[in-house]
Amino acid sequence: MNIGLTGGIACGKSTVAAKLVQLGAILIDADVIAREVVLPGTPGLQQIKERFGQEVLNEDGTLNRKALGSLVFGNEVKRLALNAILHPLIRARIESRMTEEQLANPDKLVVVDIPLLYESGYEVIFEQVMVVYIPRDKQIERLMSRDGYNIEEAESRLHSQMNIEEKRQRADIVIDNRGSIEATEEQIETFWKGIAFE
Structure with a gap:
């Protein structure tokens, strides 16, 4: 269930x-998944870089959340563009994790x-x-x-x-x-x- x-x-x-x-x-945390889908090397981070530019990355290649936040905050077009990248990735990861957990632990x-x-x-x-x-x-x-x-x-x-x-x-x-x-x-x-x- x-x-x-x-x-x-x-x-x-x-x-x-x-x-x-x-x-x-068994707990699956959507906030943790939202961070996972933008780790270095992920398609999520690549798409964000292509859409918003190099300035949303830190020097080490990780996502600069503050910089990205200031770009999209109060800008509906950019916020929707970011959601269009992130939401399908987050949803797919959640559904996949749910399936894995339910198969591995059918009694939980x-x-x-x-x-x-x-x-x-x-x-x-x-x-x-x-x-x-x-x-x-x-x-x-x-x-x-x-x-x-x-x-x-x-x-x-x-x-x-x-x-x-x-x-x-x-x-x-x-x-x-x-x-x-x-x-x-x-x-x-x-x-x-x-x-x-x-």
């Missing part, structure tokens, strides 16, 4: 992922952690989607205390993602993370007990 794991910024997705792994799930739950799962149309590749939920006002509070953002910065970060209420409505499984860590863990354990492997 596989599930896609997502949520909004500061919802506590990493905590939920860690608990699932502790219970025996494969969890794929994807921050922008709905925004990127990934829900179709999973049997179920789990959303880690906290209300928007709590997201803002946590962003401000955790990352030191002011209210405008926190709002701006949230604005770049799909609204958490919409994610919650679309989810197959919702983990409500606004209470204590124990309450969150209890929900995960209840979900875990409900999974029946043949």
Whole structure:
């Protein structure tokens, strides 16, 4: 069985992922894969260099994320061009890793952690989607205390993602993370007990 794991910024997705792994799930992290597909020698890095130029590389040939970020930030055409390079590579790698893990471990739950799962149309590749939920006002509070953002910065970060209420409505499984860590863990354990492997 596989599930896609997502949520909004500061919802506590990493905590939920860690608990699932502790219970025996296999975790595939889309952020790690996104870094893998642009390592030196990969077609991803080559395509980025061809599209954006040598200045997006460090002296050692690795991707200069800061330079690339400043090029695409606020430029919709360049951002879409970058996504057109990266998204197919990331998706292909995720699907291939999921298949490998499910064949090697048919009795284990494969969890794929994807921050922008709905925004990127990934829900179709999973049997179920789990959303880690906290209300928007709590997201803002946590962003401000955790990352030191002011209210405008926190709002701006949230604005770049799909609204958490919409994610919650679309989810197959919702983990409500606004209470204590124990309450969150209890929900995960209840979900875990409900999974029946043949």
